[in-house]
Amino acid sequence: xxxxxxxxxxxxxxxxxxxxxxxxxxxxxxxxxxxxxxxxxxxxxxxxxxxxxxxxxxxxxxxxxxxxxxxxxxxxxxxxxxxxxxxxxxxxxxxxxxxxxxxxxxxxxxxxxxxxxxxxxxxxxxxxxxxxxxxxxxxxxxxxxxxxxxxxxxxxxxxxxxxxxxxxxxxxxxxxxxxxxxxxxxxxxxxxxxxxxxxxxxxxxxxxxxxxxxxxxxxxxxxxxxxxxxxxxxxxxxxxxxxxxxxxxxxxxxxxxxxxxxxxxxxxxxxxxxxxxxxxxxxxxxxxxxxxxxxxxxxxxxxxxxxxxxxxxxxxxxxxxxxxxxxxxxxxxxxxxxxxxxxxxxxxxxxxxxxxxxxxxxxxxxxxxxxxxxxxx
Amino acid sequence: xxxxxxxxxxxxxxxxxxxxxxxxxxxxxxxxxxxxxxxxxxxxxxxxxxxxxxxxxxxxxxxxxxxxxxxxxxxxxxxxxxxxxxxxxxxxxxxxxxxxxxxxxxxxxxxxxxxxxxxxxxxxxxxxxxxxxxxxxxxxxxxxxxxxxxxxxxxxxxxxxxxxxxxxxxxxxxxxxxxxxxxxxxxxxxxxxxxxxxxxxxxxxxxxxxxxxxxxxxxxxxxxxxxxxxxxxxxxxxxxxxxxxxxxxxxxxxxxxxxxxxxxxxxxxxxx
Numbered sequence: 342x343x344x345x346x347x348x349x350x351x352x353x354x355x356x357x358x359x360x361x362x363x364x365x366x367x368x369x370x371x372x373x374x375x376x377x378x379x380x381x382x383x384x385x386x387x388x389x390x391x392x393x394x395x396x397x398x399x400x401x402x403x404x405x406x407x408x409x410x411x412x413x414x415x416x417x418x419x420x421x422x423x424x425x426x427x428x429x430x431x432x433x434x435x436x437x438x439x440x441x442x443x444x445x446x447x448x449x450x451x452x453x454x455x456x457x458x459x460x461x462x463x464x465x466x467x468x469x470x471x472x473x474x475x476x477x478x479x480x481x482x483x484x485x486x487x488x489x490x491x492x493x494x495x496x497x498x499x500x501x502x503x504x505x506x507x508x509x510x511x512x513x514x515x516x517x518x519x520x521x522x523x524x525x526x527x528x529x530x531x532x533x534x535x536x537x538x539x540x541x542x543x544x545x546x547x548x549x550x551x552x553x554x555x556x557x558x559x560x561x562x563x564x565x566x567x568x569x570x571x572x573x574x575x576x577x578x579x580x581x582x583x584x585x586x587x588x589x590x591x592x593x594x595x596x597x598x599x600x601x602x603x604x605x606x607x608x609x610x611x612x613x614x615x616x617x618x619x620x621x622x623x624x625x626x627x628x629x630x631x632x633x634x635x636x637x638x639x640x641x642x643x644x645x646x647x648x649x650x651x652x653x654x655x656x657x658x659x660x661x662x663x664x665x666x667x668x669x670x671x672x673x674x675x676x677x678x679x680x681x682x683x684x685x686x687x688x689x690x691x692x693x694x695x696x697x698x699x700x701x702x703x704x705x706x707x708x709x710x711x712x713x714x715x716x717x718x
Numbered sequence: 719x720x721x722x723x724x725x726x727x728x729x730x731x732x733x734x735x736x737x738x739x740x741x742x743x744x745x746x747x748x749x750x751x752x753x754x755x756x757x758x759x760x761x762x763x764x765x766x767x768x769x770x771x772x773x774x775x776x777x778x779x780x781x782x783x784x785x786x787x788x789x790x791x792x793x794x795x796x797x798x799x800x801x802x803x804x805x806x807x808x809x810x811x812x813x814x815x816x817x818x819x820x821x822x823x824x825x826x827x828x829x830x831x832x833x834x835x836x837x838x839x840x841x842x843x844x845x846x847x848x849x850x851x852x853x854x855x856x857x858x859x860x861x862x863x864x865x866x867x868x869x870x871x872x873x874x875x876x877x878x879x880x881x882x883x884x885x886x887x888x889x890x891x892x893x894x895x896x897x898x899x900x901x902x903x904x905x906x907x908x909x910x911x912x913x914x915x916x917x918x919x920x921x922x923x924x925x926x927x928x929x930x931x932x933x934x935x936x937x938x939x940x941x942x943x944x945x946x947x948x949x950x951x952x953x954x955x956x957x958x959x960x961x962x963x964x965x966x967x968x969x970x971x972x973x974x975x976x977x978x979x980x981x982x983x984x985x986x987x988x989x990x
Contacts, residue, residue: 365799386984391798391977396824400791403784403821407764407795410782411803415795433785560780560796561803563759567775569783578729578775 344524350488350514351418353521354444355380357492358416361531363442364390365415367404369397369423372456373512374446377418398423402430405441409434410568412534412559414496418444421454424463424470431505432471433570435593438547438555440499440534442492444508446515447623449701458701459512461623464678467507468652474590476597478604479507479652481623485519489526491649497532498604502596503554509651511674513624513703537564546577547589553596597653606649607658611637615644617717618662620671620683622648624703629672631706636713643713651679656686663687670713671695672704692716724751724758726778733772737923737931739890739916739938740770743837746893746914747806748777750900761804764793766818768810769844770837770916787817790825793832801831801974804904811838812850815873819851826880829908830973835900836873836911839918847921858925877911878966884910885966890917891939892962902964908972915942915960 348356355377358366366381382392391408395401398419405415419427424445434441447463449455463470468477478498482488491508499506535556537544546566547555558564571579572586580586597604611633612618621629626647636643646662648655663669668691671680677697684693694716698704721727725748734740751761761779765771767786774781784792793807814822814836825832841859842848849859852873853866878885884906888896896914903910915938917923923934945963948956 365795367795383984386977386981387988389981389985393794393798393977395791395794396820399788400794400821400824403788403791404795404798406784407782407792407797408799409795410780411796411800413799415799429785430788559800560762560782561760561800565758565778565780567781567783569775570785571783 342524343522345520345522347518347520348485349376349516349518350482350485350510351376351446351516352380353485353488354418354492354508354510355384356523357489357526358442358496359384359388360489360527360529361493361496362414362533363416363496364388365405365408365413366391366417367393367395367408367415368401368417368419369395371398371420371423373448373515374418374420374444377444398426399430402427402443406430406434406437406439409439409441410557410560412562414440414500416442416444416496418446420446420448421450421463422452424466428470432473432475434505435471435475436473436570437568438503438557439568440503440505442495442499442506442508444510447509447511455701457512459624459703460674460699460701461511461625462675462678462699463509464651464673464675467509475593476504476595477507477652478502478504478597478650479509480606480649481509481651482514483623483626483647484514485517486521486526488514489521490529493529493531497530500532500534501554502552502600503557504597509623511624513627541565545575547573547575549592549596552600553592601653604650605653605655605658607655608647608649609662610645610647612644612646612662614642615666616642617668617670617713618644618646618666619709619713620646620648620659620669620679621673622651622679625672625674628704628706629709632709632713635706635710648679654682654686659683659686663690667691668717669693670716672709672712674698674704722748724748724778725776729776732776734769735920737917737919737934738769739839739914739918740773740837742890742893743770743835743896743914743916744773744776746896747835747900749897750904753897753901754904756804760802761806762796763806763808764789764796765808766810766813767844768813768842770808770810771813773808787813788821789813790818790821790832790834794825794830797830797832798974798977805832807832807834809834809836810843811836811840811852812842815851815871822877823880826877826882826909826911828973829881829883829970831907832909833903834909834911836913837916838873838913839916839922841918841922843918843921847925859922860925872960873913874911874961874965881909882911882966883908883968883970886964887913887915887960887962889915889938889942889962891935891942895963899964906967906969908970915962
């Protein structure tokens with residue numbers, strides 16, 4: 342049996358989140374993400390879940406953190422300006438290790454920018470937007486079914502690593518309609534947050550598990566502990582002892598970095614015999630895939646490398662690929678934000694060029710193909 | 719301090735300065751919780767940022783010390799996600815009325831079942847004495863060296879106008895009545911706010927030539943007039959005074975209960 346529907350990426354994202362067990366949504370309306378809120382408002386109460394439209398973006402972020410501490414899986418969705426407003430509390434969720442998912446359907450910026458046009462200019466903000474050091478998990482879907490799939494995976498990773506996860510969509514995938522087989526997608530595995538395996542008397546809230554993540558009991562379950570955004574030790578209470586401060590800050594980075602093999606995702610197309618590789622992600626990867634076809638038709642041995650987790654970046658896979666090719670070409674709808682990371686990973690072994698577009702228009706396969714040719718004469 | 723049932727006695731002594739009103743507020747709250755015999759495991763204490771927001775550290779519950787101004791927004795998530803929990807929210811005057819003003823009026827408007835306590839010491843204490851929206855006009859702060867130039871608002875009137883269904887004001891001078899007000903606020907099934915007129919001898923008193931802790935306590939006491947006594951006083955006598963006691967009690971359906979009805983309606987829609 343299949344259940345094939347035609348739907349928007351935003352809708353697939355909402356349905357994926359519900360499949361993953363999200364039962365609490367708090368947010369604020371903003372284009373081009375609003376459909377996610379609208380669908381959650383309609384669907385969540387059918388599952389006994391809760392939807393609340395908060396007074397601002399900051400409150401939306403705060404409310405999902407509060408709700409998550411009661412044991413619920415939580416999600417909010419926003420776009421550029423709202424993503425900026427949420428940053429302080431995203432940092433709080435990272436520091437207090439409260440799982441939640443923040444969807445950012447990227448539009449043109451800076452500032453109010455282009456509310457109804459696509460961009461990919463929050464690559465760096467999605468990792469470095471809040472103050473302080475920490476690891477970050479950021480996933481970028483490229484198709485409507487992938488919006489569903491990565492919504493599920495975002496929730497799973499948030500619950501497993503006890504951290505906010507950013508589902509970094511863009512206006513292209515958010516608003517485009519495509520076929521999706523819900524029956525098939527709903528086979529996706531769902532991860533549920535760990536519960537303490539000891540009694541309240543032996544419970545240490547921020548003692549890390551084998552992944553480096555704490556096991557936080559739901560508020561109301563009989564385990565009383567303290568949650569703070571202050572730098573804290575394993576008991577959860579604030580500390581300024583240098584060794585303890587270093588330990589928690591290091592762990593917030595390491596619990597992502599040390600589990601990179603479990604988290605990173607990427608896709609390669611036509612890379613087996615490739616002499617050059619195009620790097621693209623999210624909505625822009627759709628045009629890049631077609632550009633590869635155009636160039637292949639002309640006899641150019643070009644492949645596509647698509648990071649699905651932009652953070653952590655699939656560095657090993659790209660390093661392996663870079664050893665086989667003569668050049669790398671990055672296409673993205675910003676001023677080369679991920680290209681910086683690509684250059685860092687490749688370390689000058691092969692030339693890295695790119696096509697960086699900031700005009701609010703979807704780049705065409707021909708533009709990418711022409712750009713590649715210009716760089717690979 | 720002797721061992722208290724609802725305190726994390728191992729976390730004491732507290733960080734507050736001598737003469738600070740926070741300890742009196744904490745004691746009043748502890749007494750109220752004890753008299754109400756609340757279940758420690760089913761009660762959550764949320765706070766923002768500032769001196770008074772360190773209070774949950776000393777309280778033996780699930781405690782949530784959040785970001786500056788946002789305590790009510792975090793608490794809204796806690797309460798809506800699990801309405802069985804009793805949720806207290808402790809904030810200072812800067813936290814609740816300046817950076818968190820938007821969340822305050824909307825929590826009032828929704829009438830969500832939270833018990834808010836706003837400790838009003840008329841100043842930003844933790845950062846060293848800058849003016850807050852509740853620093854009385856003309857009085858001094860490090861950022862108002864020539865006197866507070868802005869006007870204030872009456873926090874209780876604001877909360878009432880925004881829709882809070884229980885509003886009271888107490889002081890740290892009147893510790894026993896404060897306990898009673900907090901206890902009474904817990905009976906309201908909806909958004910309750912208790913403003914507590916408090917003292918900051920270092921950040922506020924000293925700078926305003928109210929030198930001793932006793933003198934500052936006296937200053938707080940003299941600003942307050944019991945709401946019942948006020949009924950017999952002239953407008954002139956009441957100028958510059960703040961009413962204390964239960965100011966408003968106007969029960970209305972609580973927000974999470976309203977939302978439960980939405981779940982019921984949506985559940986029927988889904989079955990159709």
